[in-house]
Amino acid sequence: MTEKIAVLGAGSWGTALALVLADNGHDVFLWAKNEERMNEINRSHTNSRYLPDILLPQNITGTTSLHEALAGVDVVVLAVPTKAIREVAAQIVSTVQKPVTVVHVSKGIEPDSLLRISEMIEQEMPAEVLRHVVVLSGPSHAEEVSLRHPTTVTVSSKSQEAAQKTQDLFMNQHFRVYTNPDIIGVEIGGALKNIIALAAGISDGLGYGDNAKAALITRGLAEIARLGTKMGANPLTFSGLAGIGDLIVTCTSVHSRNWRAGNMLGKGQKLDEVLENMGMVVEGVRTTKAAHQLSAEYDVQMPITDALYHVLFEQQDPKKAVDELMARVKKHELEDLINVLGMKQDESI
Numbered sequence: 114m115t116e117k118i119a120v121l122g123a124g125s126w127g128t129a130l131a132l133v134l135a136d137n138g139h140d141v142f143l144w145a146k147n148e149e150r151m152n153e154i155n156r157s158h159t160n161s162r163y164l165p166d167i168l169l170p171q172n173i174t175g176t177t178s179l180h181e182a183l184a185g186v187d188v189v190v191l192a193v194p195t196k197a198i199r200e201v202a203a204q205i206v207s208t209v210q211k212p213v214t215v216v217h218v219s220k221g222i223e224p225d226s227l228l229r230i231s232e233m234i235e236q237e238m239p240a241e242v243l244r245h246v247v248v249l250s251g252p253s254h255a256e257e258v259s260l261r262h263p264t265t266v267t268v269s270s271k272s273q274e275a276a277q278k279t280q281d282l283f284m285n286q287h288f289r290v291y292t293n294p295d296i297i298g299v300e301i302g303g304a305l306k307n308i309i310a311l312a313a314g315i316s317d318g319l320g321y322g323d324n325a326k327a328a329l330i331t332r333g334l335a336e337i338a339r340l341g342t343k344m345g346a347n348p349l350t351f352s353g354l355a356g357i358g359d360l361i362v363t364c365t366s367v368h369s370r371n372w373r374a375g376n377m378l379g380k381g382q383k384l385d386e387v388l389e390n391m392g393m394v395v396e397g398v399r400t401t402k403a404a405h406q407l408s409a410e411y412d413v414q415m416p417i418t419d420a421l422y423h424v425l426f427e428q429q430d431p432k433k434a435v436d437e438l439m440a441r442v443k444k445h446e447l448e449d450l451i452n453v454l455g456m457k458q459d460e461s462i
Contacts, residue, residue, distance in 0.1 A: 115139055118282070119182040120190040121201055123150060123175065124393070125163040125255035126218060127192030132259055133288050134190075135170035142174050144182040151175035167259045183208050187244075188216060188282065191234070194394040195221030198230055202237035212244040214275050216268075220250065220303035221396045222403035227410060229300040245275035248296055249283070250303035251354035252362035254369070261287040267354045268292055269299040291354065298350030301341040305418075306360040307397030308404055309333030310371035312421050313364035315431045317372075318379020325435075329417065330364050336415045340404070343411040371397040378424065379431055401425055 115138050120131045123145035131141045145151060154160055154175030158168055176182050183189065183205065193201050198219065205213070215238070217230050228236070231246045251266030258264050268283075268290055270276040276292045284290040293299055309329060316325045337360070338351040350356055363369045374395045377387040388395060405422040408415040420438050423429035 116188065116282070117142065117186050118188050118190065119144060119186045120192055121145075121179075121182065121205075122192035123147070123154070123160060123163070124192065125259075127190070128160045128164055128167075128169070129255035129258040130190060130192060130218060130249075130283070131173050132167070132169055133283055133285065135172045136261075136287075137282065137285055138172075139282065140172050140174070142176055142182040142186075144176055144179060146177055148177050151177050164255065164259045179204055179208050183213075184210070187211075187213060188279075189213050191215055191217040191219070193219065195219050195223065195230060195396060195399060196394075198223075198233050199237050202234050206238050206242050209242060212242055214245045214247060214278070215243060216247045216249055216279050218249045219396070220300075220307060221400050222301075222304045222407070224399060224403040224406065227403060227407055229297070229304070231296060231300060245270055245272040247272075247275050247279045248299050248303070249279065249290075250299050250359065252358040254362065254366060256368050258288065263287060263289070265289040265291065265354055265358075267299060269294060269296040269355075271296060293350060293353065293355065295347040295350045297344055298341050298346030298348075299355040301344060301346055302337060302351055302355040303359055304396075304400050305337045305340065305404055306333075306356075306363050307371045307395075308401050308418055308421055309337070309360060310363040310369050311375035311378075311395075311397040311401070311425075312417050314369075314372040314375020314377075315379035315421075315424070316375075316435065318376040319432055319435065321435070326364065330360055333364075333417050334360055336413075336417055340407060340411060340413045340415060343413050344407075370395055374398070384425055398425055 117140045118134050119142050120127050121144045123143050131143045135141045215234055219230055223233055234246050247268055247270040249266055249268050253264050253266050268276050268279045280290040280292055313326050313329050338348055342348050370393055374387050374391055401421050404418045420434040424431050424434050
């Protein structure tokens with residue numbers, strides 16, 4: 114059935130998902146505060162700032178009015194950066210007339226509170242306004258989704274019904290959607306892969322090549338799984354789309370803003386300079402701080418995260434950080450798998 118759906122956030126990812134929903138016949142109201150950009154969407158059906166050369170379907174309406182976007186909707190797609198989640202969630206509460214399902218598509222963890230995005234939303238939106246929270250994640254660059262290239266993602270929620278409805282809303286011949294009941298694993302995988310992508314970009318910026326990047330991806334996945342399972346995730350989630358799938362695409366593609374930011378750092382630019390040049394939010398920077406705190410909270414070893422934390426927040430030279438990673442005490446490779454799966458060492462080696 115055709116529905117009216119609000120997409121809050123008209124960056125590249127919000128706009129690409131609005132396109133998917135519009136392709137499926139839904140009436141999409143795309144909200145952002147930038148009036149010039151919303152006028153462009155309505156006038157020429159383009160968002161040249163974020164998705165140049167992409168013609169958007171005519172059933173996408175741009176608006177700067179949250180009341181107009183949210184009027185009568187059952188589903189709200191929240192596509193704003195992690196640092197804006199609380200502010201926009203509070204605005205939803207003061208605007209909607211009935212309970213809504215929120216599908217969040219951002220990837221991060223809040224520093225200090227150490228909350229996942231779904232937990233932040235639940236804190237800000239009381240039960241009488243928030244019906245369900247769904248997370249959509251997976252290997253999905255907005256640039257390729259907007260070109261209707263084949264893409265697969267996963268959705269997760271405490272409510273199987275809400276996850277399946279979200280699957281139905283988004284799924285089409287170009288955009289395949291799976292469901293996964295492990296909301297902790299899906300959110301942790303999506304957030305922490307940005308840290309490893311920053312590190313992979315640094316490695317490439319230093320000119321270390323494919324061997325080093327393959328090692329970072331592999332050992333990075335071990336870190337993500339170690340922390341995620343300690344937090345209650347299903348370890349199998351990290352072998353799926355929200356784990357290794359998202360990790361590969363974010364660490365190897367020039368579309369990845371986290372990889373690009375890391376690449377600039379590896380070539381000698383300072384963090385402030387990199388963020389200014391990017392012009393878009395680099396979620397991995399903020400998430401590195403949160404993951405560093407989580408590793409202490411859960412007593413989990415995360416050497417790549419620690420090394421990146423020293424580079425980003427303590428001005429350590431990137432090359433020195435990589436050299437220290439390579440000089441770590443020798444270990445058995447299967448130790449991580451044993452710890453994650455809770456196996457006995459003598460049964461596995």
